[in-house]
Amino acid sequence: MNPASPTGGAGDRSGTEADSAGRADDPRRTDDTGRAEEDGCADDAGRAARIAAVEAALAELNLPGTADLLGGTDMWSVGPAGRCGRLVFSDGPAGVRGEDWTPEDPSLALPSPTAIGATWDIAAAHRAGLLLAQEARRKGAHVVLAPTVNLHRTPYGGRHFEAYSEDPELTGVLGAALVAGLQEGGVGATPKHYVANDAETDRYTVDVRVDGRTLRELYLAPFERIVRTARPWALMAAYNSVNGVTMSEHDVLNNDVLRTEWGFDGVLVSDWTGARSTVGCARGGLDLAMPGPHTVYGEHLVAAVREGKVAPETVETFARRVLLLAARVGVLEGAPRAVPASGLPTPLDGRAAVRDLAARSFVLLRNENDALPLEPAREAPAQTPPPSGPAARPVRRIAVSGLHASALRFGGGGSAQVFPERVDAPLDALRDALPADAELSYEPGPDPRSRLAAATPADGFRLEAVLHGLDDAELVRTHQRDGSVRWMGSLPGGASFADLGRVELVGTFTPVRGGTHRLAVRGVGHFRLEAGGRVLYDAELQPDSEDPAAAFLNPPQRVFLLDAEEGAEMPVRLLHSVSSPGVGGLFGLVSFELGYGAPAVPDDELIERAGRAAAEADAAVVFVGTTDESESEGVDRETLALPGRQDDLVVRVARANPRTVVVVNAGAPVLMPWRQDVAAVLLCWFPGEAGGAALADVLLGTAEPGGRLPTTWPGAEDDLPVRQVVPDSDGQLPYTEGPLIGYRAWCRHTDAPPAYWFGHGLGYTTWLYETLHVTVCEPGTRRDGDPYAPVAEVTVRVRNSGSRHGREVVQLYLGPEGPDRRLAAFAVVEAAAGSSAQARLTVPLRAVQSWDDTMLTWRTHPGPHLFAAGRSAADIRLTAELSLPVEG
Known part of the structure; x- marks a missing residue:
């Protein structure tokens, strides 16, 4: 062992300790070979029984039966077939939606993956995995399509919010923890989208051109760590191509790298509709083509085998993997589950866990004069002018503004979308948390949305959905929570897509106030909108994109004006014809929306109202954020600017009140040209359904904002080092x-x-970095061939120099200052005011390796290496330099 320390020793070992790779709460359980145990357990008898059951089930299937196992039966399931029961998949990066895409079947909404990334906390990511597993079991799903471990290559990526970080180390470690949590809960994980699906533009056809070193060190790295250390039971192939070959057919990356090199033994499933060629997918190692029933496998695969284009052994191999997945999750006859019911984790309180995860993810970017937390005044108010002194004094009057305060964006759009039973609005949560004598005003400010939101009961709508058959007979009538209709894979009341001719939203509209109202139709296909005895629209809406998913993720909208008096009830009816194939035929879904906008108030007046309210308050809190148009699956971002006139709102409020706190509700970076002119900036991401309550906790100091940025935030778009998301004229994205x-x-x-x-x-506290101690691990102590075996153990001692208990994320980087420095390890520690804590960080072998494109291998560098510990990539507090006695 070879210790080194710039302070002369390891230092005091008193206080709290944390270890980024070896803590007791680390979910990565490994056997004596350094690999995660198969199935996440050490039950050798159970493993043997599962293998035997798989072989017995396979022996009873003929070629057509085997091929049927390799394509979806419907939108979300495979089977049943022979001894294999129905195997159900569900979307799940931020909650488990189940088989029904409807608010009538609510789900627990977790913070977005960028929020989980912002915790920098292995235990938190593991707990998120346990929550997803718990929800999946409740919803009847066996496999969850999560986590998303693509990288934040550029903030223009529209699905940025669904991935953890710009850094492969942070992404891989947290992704492995979430996979471990899911599978310890008896539910299969599906890391996605393998690989280089880092933007949305032309994602079905784009050909990503990337050199070997970049592919290995960045984009493959999170998948490699997860496969080697967490052993996921499934993995999803991306839509895009890499260097000329679509990922569902990529023999080199799927068969050579993923399976042979990394040892992946799970199911490789296509992204939905991502499989395009029977022979290509079979030769490229794709086990399962989804969704069904019409896929490139099934009868097409049988024909390919009989024509000699695909070997029968290939089909058997694919089926064996699908059957093993069925065995692991408990739907294969005669096979014990990988995690028996008696071994499932203790159930978590979902709402409480989501609230805690959200607070841990919030990032306090700026806090001048201790503007936060807001301490409510406890004495009678003095007759004084608006605050002009120290910002940290107690407050009695708080002026809240911004639409996101009352309509928090709890999650991102697309396949990550779930429908929670309720969402905590920050405005309501603040009112509930403040003392009874506190004064809280609210001004919504300008609406930043370019599209109207779904009509709700609060707007005066009472709606039902009526499904009619091809013969126009009524099939089903069901209550609607709002004007959004979205059914995927199944219809209410067991109705069949094959029998469906049209769907109507019918009901009444009773205006809350008089004036010129706005009604909107959003969707693809033919619509007829009637209100108050008038036909407002009767025509076809065409999709704006060739991406099939965009037709339901980001469909077009048309807006119409309607004059109506306050309280005057009128009938409303929106008819949608769905008998033509279109999107419904491709995806098995119905998706459209009746939107509503109240009579408009000029933006300038709304901004001025917010400014006047702020001027009369002790503190002002402005909520800003993105909308579902600017951050969603299926479309990349065109600008990082906040939509609408939110910047103007912040400027006006900050001019009126020096203690202005801005809460940013966004899943990806946004521009904040006013950031130096406000007292505090708090980033809450998409915080899940309990985000409002978590924000009240953090704003009032009950909880600390525990997050750190998982990606770098620009000051100006022109400064972005990586911007391109649009392929060139040849369809390539270099x-x-x-x-x-x-x-x-x-x-x-x-x-x-x-x-x-x-x-x-x-x-909410400050930290002193006191000592850094490095202990080098000799090569002989490491496991052969394990890229995550330790080369050094690093201990960093920090002291809480503030006045309250706090949480610190200790970050360890390797390399000299500049572009060659990269994250090697991290750990979370906590300590009371004045106390010390020791973070133990394990530096893996891979951190001192680089990919050699000439030799097609990893090269290990002995150094000297600069170990740099600090609070961010640009805030280094301690360093030590030494060489490592490494081999290779």
């Missing part, structure tokens, strides 16, 4: 930046630093 994305790319542009660096976050 990753010309190579391995330099995120903070490593920003390090190259020292003349234009970002607004906030990767890893940045303040909390």
Whole structure:
């Protein structure tokens, strides 16, 4: 062992300790070979019984029966077939929706993956996995399509919110923890989208061009760590191509790298409708083509085998993997589950866990004069002018503004969308948490949405959905919670898509106030809108994109004006014809929406109202954020600016009140041109259904904002080092930046630093970094061939120098200052005011390796290596330099 320390020793070992890779709460359980145990358990007898059951089931299937196992039976399931029962999949990056895409079947909504990434907390990610497993079991799902471990290559990526980070180390470690939590809960995990699906534009057809080193060190790295250390039971192939070959057919990356090199023994499933060629997918190692019943497998695969284009052994191999997945989750006859009912984790309180995860993810970007937390005044109010002194004094009057305060965006759009039973609005949560004598005003400000939201009962609508058959007879009538109709895979009341001719939204509209109202139709296909005895629309709406998913994820909208008096009830009817194939035939879904907008008030007046209210308050809290148009699956972002006139709202309020706190409700970076002119900036991401309550906890100081940035936030769009998401005229998207994305790319542009660096976050206390101690692990102590075996153990001692208990994320980087420095390990510690804590960090072998494109192998570098510990990629507090006695 070879210790080194710039302070002369390891230092005091008193206080709290944390270890980024070896803590008792670390979910990565490994056997004596360094690999995660098969099935997440050490039950050798159970493993043997599962293998035997798989072989017995396979022996009873003929070729057509075997081939049927390799394509979906319907939208979300495979089977039953022979001894294999029905195997159900569900979307799940931020909650488990189940088989029904409807608010009538609510789900627990977790914070978005970027929020989980912002915790930098292995235990928190593991707990999120346990929550997903618990929800999946409740919903009857056996496999969850999560986590998303693509990288934040550029903030223009529209699905940025659904992935963890710009850094492969942070992404891989947290992704492995979530997979472990899911599978410890007896539910299969499906890391996705393998690989280089880092943007949405032309995602079905784009050909990502990337060199071997960049592919290995960045985009494959999270998948490799997860496969080697957490052993997922499934993995999803991306839509896109990589270097000329679509991922569902990529022999090299699927068969050679994923299976042979990494040892993946799970099911490789296509992204939904991502399988395009029977022979290509079979030769490319794709086990399962989804959704069904019409796929490139099934009868097409049988024909390919009989024509000699696909070997029968290939089909058997694929079926064996699907049957093993069925065995692991408990739907294969005669096979014990990988996790028996007696071994399932203790159930979690979902709402409480989501609330805690959200608070841990919030990132305090700025906090001048201790503007936060807001301490409510406990004495009678003094007759004083608006605050102008120290910002930290207690407050009695709080002025809240911004639409997101009353309509929090709890999650992102697309396949990550779930429908919670209720969502905590920050405004309501603050009112409930403040003392009875506190004064809280609210001004919504301008509406930042370019599209009207779904009509709700609060707007005066009472709606039912009526399904009619092809013969126009009524099939089903069901209550609607709002004007959004979305059914995927199944219909209410057991109705069949094959029998469905049209769907109507019918009911009444009773205006809350008089004036010119706005009604909207959103969807694809033919619609007829009637209100108050008038026909407002009767025509066809065409999709704006060739992406099939965009037709239901981001369909077009048309708006119509309707004059109506307050309280005057009128009939409303929106008819949608669905008998033509279109999107319904492709996906088995119905998706459209009746939107509503109240009589408009000029934006300038709304902004002025917010400013006047702020001027009369002790503190002002402005909520801003993105909308479902600007962050959603199926479309990339065109700008990072906040939509609408939210910037104007912030500027006006900040001018009126020096203690202005801005809460940013966004899943990805946004521009904040006013950031230096406000007292505090708090980033809450998409915080899940309990986000409002968590925000009240953090704003009032009951909880600390525990997050750190998982991706770098720019100050200006022109400064972004990586911007391209649109393929060139040949359909190619070249990753010309190579391995330099995120903070490593920003390090190259020292003349234009970002607004906030990767890893940045303040909390409610301060920390002193006291000692850094490095102990080198000799090569002989490491397991052969394990890229995550330790090369060094690092201990960092920090002290809470503030006045309250706090949480710190200790970050360890390797390399000299500049673009070659990269994250090697991290740990979360906590300590009371004045107390110390020790973070133990394990540096894996892979952190001192690089990919050699010439030799097609990993090369290990002995150093000397600079070990740099700090609070962000740009805030390094301690360093030590030494060489490592490594082999290779």
